[in-house]
Amino acid sequence: MKLRKTKTIEAYIPTASMADIAFLLIVFFMITTVFQVDKTVLTLPASVVRSEVVKGSAFVVVTEDGYIKVSDGKEDTHPIDASDVLSFAVDLMSKDPEHHVVLKVDKRVKWHVVDKILEQLEQARVKNLQFLTELKTKEQ
Template identity: 30%
Template sequence: MMMSRTEKERTAQIPTASLADIAFLLLTFFLVTTTIDVDRGIGLTLPPKGQEQKIRKENICNVLINDIGQVAIDNQIVQIPMIKDVIKQKITNNPKLIISVKTALNTRYDIYIAVLDQLKRAGATRISIAEPEKIE
């Protein structure tokens, strides 16, 4: 059978008239439903400005972190997971204990945060953060 000339061959077409509207609606939907997580950083409560107070040496515990990530508590090398137990024992023996954390200039940030986390888990509330020494 032959097709008559009056019949046209139908081709599939995708209507594109509302494509821009649909794209705009999708864009609006995702902008409205997406939440943006803001990094808050570490919360520290700083004391008010005032006169310096003399602190007795036995009320200070020095925590030193070197460039390669070793942690020393009062000149004794301690593994990071053990910091909590050591500090908890020291705080139990001396509730007035102040923990002084001092890092080297090139200490890795993740190790510094891990040490602060261990101090928090130990229940240390009096933490002093000392400025790293500058090498000239």
């Protein structure tokens, strides 16, 4: 009886789908990444109740020095003059009258500065306004 020599099959790793897997991972991380619109570090006033900020909210930020920065919720904050808050808010409300606006003010800012900004936001007919605060703990 004559035995035939069998072919040996070499082991290999299929790499045809590696590009697909890499593409899916890139898409997954791009979708799940959270972008911060405003990165200004402030000492916020404390409050007993704190609500969550709605995703895509516009920001009006006032630093301790009185600098004002704004964002429409899609782009990073950029500095503006105090008199331009009204035009920013009117433009924002003309696009979406129900757009949420977050007022982020350092607790050391003088109240008259905040009052002027609030008057401008009221003139622009901002309906959904929210103050960003720190949650007050029981020890405070």
